[in-house]
Amino acid sequence: MNEQQLTQPFYARRACTVAADLLGKRLVRLWHGRRLSGIIVETEAYCDSDKPDLACHGDRANGGRPTERTAVMFGPAGLAYIYFTYGMHWMFNIVTGEPGQANAVLIRALQPDEGDEVMAVLRNGRSRIEWTNGPAKLAQALAIDKSLNGTNLCHPDGVIWIESGCQVAASEISTGPRIGLGQTPEPWLSIPWRYWLQGNRFVSK
Numbered sequence: 001m002n003e004q005q006l007t008q009p010f011y012a013r014r015a016c017t018v019a020a021d022l023l024g025k026r027l028v029r030l031w032h033g034r035r036l037s038g039i040i041v042e043t044e045a046y047c048d049s050d051k052p053d054l055a056c057h058g059d060r061a062n063g064g065r066p067t068e069r070t071a072v073m074f075g076p077a078g079l080a081y082i083y084f085t086y087g088m089h090w091m092f093n094i095v096t097g098e099p100g101q102a103n104a105v106l107i108r109a110l111q112p113d114e115g116d117e118v119m120a121v122l123r124n125g126r127s128r129i130e131w132t133n134g135p136a137k138l139a140q141a142l143a144i145d146k147s148l149n150g151t152n153l154c155h156p157d158g159v160i161w162i163e164s165g166c167q168v169a170a171s172e173i174s175t176g177p178r179i180g181l182g183q184t185p186e187p188w189l190s191i192p193w194r195y196w197l198q199g200n201r202f203v204s205k
Contacts, residue, residue: 002156002161002163004026004163004164004165005154005156005161005162005163006025006153006154006161006162006163006164007078007154008076008077008078008154010078011077011078011094011095011096011153011154012076012077012078012096012097012098013077013096013097014045014048014096014097014103015045015046015047015048015096015097015103015104015105015193016045016048016193018045018094018096018105019043019044019045019105019193019195020043020173020195022040022043022094022105022107022162023040023041023042023043023168023172023173023195023196023197024039024040024165024166024167024168024197025039025040025162025163025164025165026038026039026040026113026162026163026164026165027039027040027092027107027110027138027142027160027162028114028160028161028162028163029142029143029144029159029160030158030159030160031115031118031142031143031159034115034118035114035115036114036115036118036119036141036142036143037112037113037114037115037142037163038110038111038112038113038114038132038138038141038142039110039111039113039165039166040107040109040110040162040165041109041110041111041196041197041200041202041203042107042108042109042194042195042196042197042200042202042203042204043105043106043107043108043194043195043196044105044106044108044178044179044193044194044195045096045104045105045193045195046058046093046102046103046104046105046106046178046193047073047097047101047102047103047104048096048097048103048193052064053188054184054185054188055178055181055184055188055189056102056104057069057070057073057083057102058070058073058074058101058102058103058104064102066102069083070083070102072095072149072150073093073095073102073103073104074099074100074101074102075095075099075150076095076099077095077096077097077098077099077103078094078095078152078153078154079094079095079150079151079152079153080092080093080094080095080148080149080150080151080152080153080160081093081094081095081104081149081150082139082144082145082146082148082149083149084146085136088136089135089136089139090136090139090140090144090145090146091106091135091136091139092106092107092135092138092139092142092144092148093105093106093107094107094153094162106135107135107138108134108135108138108179108194108196108203108204109132109133109134109135109138109196109200109202109203109204110132110138110141110142110202111132111200111202112128112131112132112141112202116128119131119132119141119142122140122141122142122143123137123140123141129201129202132202133201133202133203133204133205134204134205135204142160144160148160168197172197172198173195173196173197173198174195174196174197174198175192175193175194175195176192176194176196177189177190177191177192177193177194178191178193178194179194179204
């Protein structure tokens, strides 16, 4: 195992705690032998409550019970939960908390770190600032799709994982409502479970 690779106990905590602690960590994707990576600069927590989170797939669908789509989200912490949205985009999440309860963190934005030339191609020649400044964009830039759903991010020989990266002070972290929740009712619409690094230009718009 890479000595910088995060292990399962890191993820086996409340989603909000993990979401904040992931800022500054490095998401790595091994693709055709190349490391594609970025520093995590924005996250969102889901289902981190004793009450149903109506913005969360796991709590909103099927009476809070697993479905074919959400089953991974109810699994052990440290798995990749990847789903398709709007008929065109993949979203990369990390399962957190205890098995049996839906709990996850969405990675919303990265600051590109390794593999610039590959990311430029995967993002169809867009400018560097547009490669990873949103959850669908970073999934495309790092070649993340359904084939990675359920992948163990803690496996020593995996193709996707998270490394320790750099330390972030609490004073550098901002919080606010999650994005793109549509008609989700209050208080879930406005609950401040989105976390980002202040002033980082790769945070989503």
